[in-house]
Amino acid sequence: MVVPFRRAATSVSASHFTHPKHQSPFRAARGMTALALAALLAGCAVGPDYVRPTMELPQAYKEDGPWKVAAPGQVDGNQRWWEAYGDPILNDLIVQANAANQNIQQAAAQYRQAQAASQIARASLWPTVGAQAGAARAQTNTNGTQRLADSYTVGLNASWEADIWGRIRRGAEAGDANAQASAASLAAARLSIQATLAQDYLQLRVTDLQKDLYRRTVEAYTRSLQLTTHQYEAGTALRSDVAQAETQLRSAQAQLIDLDATRNQLEHAIAMLIGRAPAAFSLAPLQAAAASDSAMDANAQRLQASLPQIPTGLPSELLERRPDIANAERLAAAANANIGVARAAYFPTLTLSASGGYNSLAFGQLFDTPSRVWSLGAALAETIFDGGARGARNDQAVAAYDAAVAQYKQTVLGGLQEVEDNLSTLRVLDRESELQAQAVKAAQLAERLAMSQYQAGTVTYLSVVTTQATSLTNQRTAVTLLGRQLVASVTLVKATGGGWHAGQAEPQPPLAAR
Template sequence: MKRLGSRWWLIAVGGLALTACTVGPNYVRPAVELPVSYKESAGWKVAEPRDQINRGNWWEIFGIPELNALEQQVTVSNQNLRAAEASYRQAQAAVQATRAGYFPTLSANTTATRNRLPTSANKNSTSGDRLSDQYVLNFDARWEADVWGQVRRSVEASEASAQASAADLASIRLSLTATLAQNYFQLRALDAQKQLLEDTVAAYRKSLELTKNRYAVGVAAKVDVVQAQTQLESVQAQAITIRVQRAQLEHAIALLVGQPPEAFSLPPAPLVASVPVAPAGLPSDLLERRPDIAAAERRVAAANARIGVAVAAFFPTLTLSGAGGFQSTNFTQWLSSPNLFWAVGPALAQVIFDGGLREAQTKEARAAYDEQVALYRQAVLTGLQEVEDNLAALRYLEAAAIPQTAAVQSAQQSVALTTNQYKAGLVSYLNVALVQAAALNIERDAVILLNNRLAASVLLIKALGGGWTQQ
């Protein structure tokens, strides 16, 4: 009976631990209002063939090997991406640290001391020995039962935070790869404009030579030569500005791929990319596809779990602790059974007064949850807006491409016709200068339009969460 009576509390502690509850609200993803379809997706259809695009390497849809190679360098060498990956590893380690709360802690220590007693304390000793030895080997164990789910809620919060960190990593990777694609297309657009300006400079030199020859024989006025000279120098200045912009973009790309600008260069090349057709899918897909929305939703889950941690502080804590070991004054008999000692027992603790600390912490946790819910819903709205914006941009820019192509052809014909009229003496050089300037602007607008379409396509991919599946 004594043996059973001395262990009743062990049965009670075990039963209490097994029937432990988890306080605080269980997580439910906040509701958001989503439209049935995108407003700007009317008229879009899925392109053929219906093959599946690699969602991870979404840039491969443009079919540019050089861009593919640069994007791979971003995923390996970009320092911002490495920092985000390190942050994710920190979050994973934090989960492991929080899970340690499930287990007891065990510690051990040993001491060996020699004491000398004063003579006055040893008056009755016949041997006169005033020295004594003390050997202690001690083990301590402590375990706090997670009766109210405080540890479980803490682990839940840590896991959700780690998942948010993983989504942040994906979001940063998507943002960096999208930025690289935009910079690459813009650089190639500048290459196309640079080539256009160089061709224009060559044509203007011929026009200048023509006006000088006509002036020399007296069939043209001096003003024609001045106009031709001014026109040539203006285009040469524009070409220099293009070189400055290209150099800056090249440096930006070097930074994205993790290289110093002086060690990186991209030779000029034509802009040959085509704009892919983008099926936008359903608005509800954004909740699963976009990493920034996923990160916001996981932070809501973490904030919800922290409410449970705060609520658990209102309840008592149950701790089971024990100690044991060996203690002796004789080293040779130190670890023998007669020198064994132990103690074990539970402890129940409850905070009676804290000046409103726990109540304030609970209010703080609930307010933090409300904040994360609002941020999550705002992230969803922002995602919807970005998809609509770029769907509209692609649709209207595609509609503009057809008349823009026709305008380029008409401008080139106008230059040829007006130049022939000038050679025949039917018009002044001012007419030639005007149509040449108009043709240059129209051709540059065509290049800029293509770049804008490619940029809108990249931004739509980013808005959709990285690539799409054609099905």
């Protein structure tokens, strides 16, 4: 039940019209202005003031690098971190995705929606002003006397809720925080699309390297089959040698064809990310290496993208700029402001109103001074009993804030884990790739020696088949490691918010060359 309270000394009914000769409207207006100012000066915002949630964090990464307390700063999703990979095709694709990706467009529209909602909340701080005009013809019956008459009205009206307890201000505070959270969501969506596109593109290029590896392997196996066939015809080789050589060749050809499916799927995914239909998009494969080139040399010469030099200790500001952390922190701020909105319901609301205009039975006399009417009023309303609804809303707001704080802390911990995971992955893969490069060289040497020995008749063709299979496996593993390192580096960029500039570090030579 809502009970209005009226103070006789400071308020009049909002529906009462007074002739100007009875009271000066300017004097009444001054009184209402003084009342409004007094209400504002006495006003306070109920509810707790927001303080960023705190949590204990380590002083340094377990894997590598310094660390300090996370404090999300201004979100900037426009860092061109992908340029550190040194691939102009990748740069162009990400520029296209920034402009045409539909997920980014959706997030941008949601951000504009949040901005508009924030403006709506702030609009409640200002008075509402309206205008009306009307004309009526009515028949009245007074003491049996019927009268048909016209009436005309025109005027302005205004109303304003004095935000004594800060309910509207807390609502505007929550709206601003939600808009900032939406801005962080937009940056997160942009970063996610950029990272996904970079990973798909790099995996596609690694697939090109694998296809070229199998192309050169098929050429080598074809020569081996021709050699064994000639020796079989000359009577110096067994029929089983020819069968083994043909089996190897057909298996390599089948695996080469299978790589087309992987490449096509990655190409289709890239097309979607840049806002184009798969049928309208294609990427030319890498230029084929010479048949005499080794796999490692071919990778070093042909893969345009290179692994950026990642600092051993990432600045804490990079993690502070993670959009998802900024989003979670702003949502906690909005939830805190909503506690103030809920608690303001315990206090009365003061609404000030004013109206003025003209009212006359004759249109020609509508704007004459005797037709002038005006009204000033103030209404104080308080809820006496609501069955505990206000208490429940307050508990709900507090619980929502606790949930937002827990989500913020979990997001920070998740960000730490992602950075640690990828720092560890890159370090392990770097050591593994060095050993794998040595294994590739040893396997290629063993393959050449086995072929020479077979041609000399000192070993069976089974030795050749075994060394060729080992060499292919090691070369493909080396290419796969290169792809894993590139993908992990992109994931690390995403984990740190995409905040470092390409000019902060010089790209390393391709891992295959190392």
